[in-house]
Each structure stands twice: as C-alpha cells, then as structure tokens.
Amino acid sequence: MLRGRTVVSRQLLVLRAELYWLRSGSLPRACRRPNALPKCMHGGTRMIRASAWRILAAAGLACGLILAAPNAPGGEAKATADRVVLSRSLPAMKGNDLKITVLEVAYAPGAASPVHSHPCPVVAYVVSGAIRSQVKGEPDAVYRAGESFFEPANGVHLISANASRTAPAKFLAYFLCDHETKLSVPPVDGPKRDTQSTPQE
Numbered sequence: 001m002l003r004g005r006t007v008v009s010r011q012l013l014v015l016r017a018e019l020y021w022l023r024s025g026s027l028p029r030a031c032r033r034p035n036a037l038p039k040c041m042h043g044g045t046r047m048i049r050a051s052a053w054r055i056l057a058a059a060g061l062a063c064g065l066i067l068a069a070p071n072a073p074g075g076e077a078k079a080t081a082d083r084v085v086l087s088r089s090l091p092a093m094k095g096n097d098l099k100i101t102v103l104e105v106a107y108a109p110g111a112a113s114p115v116h117s118h119p120c121p122v123v124a125y126v127v128s129g130a131i132r133s134q135v136k137g138e139p140d141a142v143y144r145a146g147e148s149f150f151e152p153a154n155g156v157h158l159i160s161a162n163a164s165r166t167a168p169a170k171f172l173a174y175f176l177c178d179h180e181t182k183l184s185v186p187p188v189d190g191p192k193r194d195t196q197s198t199p200q201e
Contacts (some may be wrong), residue, residue: 086148090121094178101175101183107131108168112161117188120177122151129169134159143171156187 107129124131125148133149134140136156142163143149151157162169175183 085125085146086123086150088121088123088150090176091153093176097178099177101177103173103175103183104170105173106168106170107162110162110165112159113157115187116157116160116184117154117186118151118157118175118184119153119179119181120175120183121153123174123176124149124151125172125174127170127172129167130163131169131171132159132161132163133157154188156189 104127124133124143126143126145128145130142130144131149132140132142134157135151136158140159141149173183177183
C-alpha cells in the first residue's frame with residue numbers, strides 16, 4: 001500500500017516539474033506542448049525526473065541551513081556569567097512576616113548620612129561612584145561600583161558617605177525585615193560621629 005502511494009507521489013512530483021517547465025519562458029515555443037516536451041528535452045522524462053529530484057534536494061538543503069542557522073557558532077548567544085557579590089548568614093527571623101524593601105540612595109559629591117542604625121539586616125550594592133562605609137566593630141572601607149557590603153540588624157552605622165568630593169555616588173539598599181519598622185532609626189548605642197568630613201577623594 002505504501003509503495004503504491006510512493007509511486008503516485010513521484011508521478012505527481014514529475015507532473016509538477018513538467019508544468020513548471022511548460023510555464024517557464026526558458027523553453028522554445030515548440031517545446032511548450034505537453035507531448036513535445038520529452039522530445040525537446042535531452043533524455044526525455046528521465047531528465048525531468050532527475051531535475052525534479054535536484055529541486056527537491058536543493059529545497060531540503062535550504063531548509064536544513066535555515067533551521068541550523070540559529071545553532072551555528074556565529075548565531076550563538078554569548079554565555080552568561082555570574083559571580084557571588086556577597087554571602088552572609090542571617091539571624092533567625094519570623095518567616096510569616098518577611099518583607100523586602102529596596103531603597104535607592106544617592107549621594108551628591110561630598111555628601112554623607114549621620115550615624116544611624118537599621119532594625120533589619122541590610123545588603124547594599126554600589127551602582128555608581130564610591131561609597132565609604134563603616135559599621136561599629138568593623139573596619140572603615142570604600143566600596144566601588146559593582147561591590148557590595150552588609151549591615152547586621154541593629155548595627156551602628158558609623159560612616160555612610162560618598163567617598164568622593166567631586167563625583168556623585170549611588171547604591172541600592174536591600175532591607176529584609178520580619179516586622180513593621182522604620183528602615184533607619186537613631187543609633188542603638190555608641191557615640192555619634194560627624195560623617196560630613198569623611199569623603200577622601
């Protein structure tokens with residue numbers, strides 16, 4: 001049954017090829033009659049069949065190239081890259097009341113914040129410029145674009161300032177809280193410190 005269908009399909013393919021040549025303007029006028037076509041063509045219908053198979057093979061090759069194009073080396077997307085910017089352990093928190101808030105902080109050249117505390121742990125990511133930061137008990141450090149720092153809950157933020165007197169700076173602060181509270185509050189303990197004179201550059 002399948003062989004019979006295959007033969008019929010091939011015959012239809014040959015007929016379509018013959019119609020193509022009949023309609024094309026490349027044949028002489030005398031060869032455009034169906035009965036005259038085999039005599040005009042070298043090799044008769046065999047040549048037509050061979051040409052039809054060539055057309056079919058060319059079409060298949062073209063489809064293969066089109067399908068393979070996105071997977072070709074030149075069409076491959078660039079590999080992604082990732083890096084761990086910061087990793088810190090968090091204290092036990094109430095899972096049912098967790099809330100994250102992202103705050104954008106922009107410092108003008110030479111600007112700084114007064115000493116303060118955060119009731120929630122904070123992760124900061126420097127977007128542009130350089131940020132000078134120090135939490136009580138840790139060393140004073142300058143963080144530049146692409147770097148990050150961590151502030152534990154209720155830590156005293158002694159220094160939070162733009163490290164430059166000439167260029168602005170910006171960072172994102174991610175607050176992870178498990179209760180309703182202000183994001184920044186007066187320092188929990190420790191002496192207050194004037195941060196207006198902290199820029200170094």
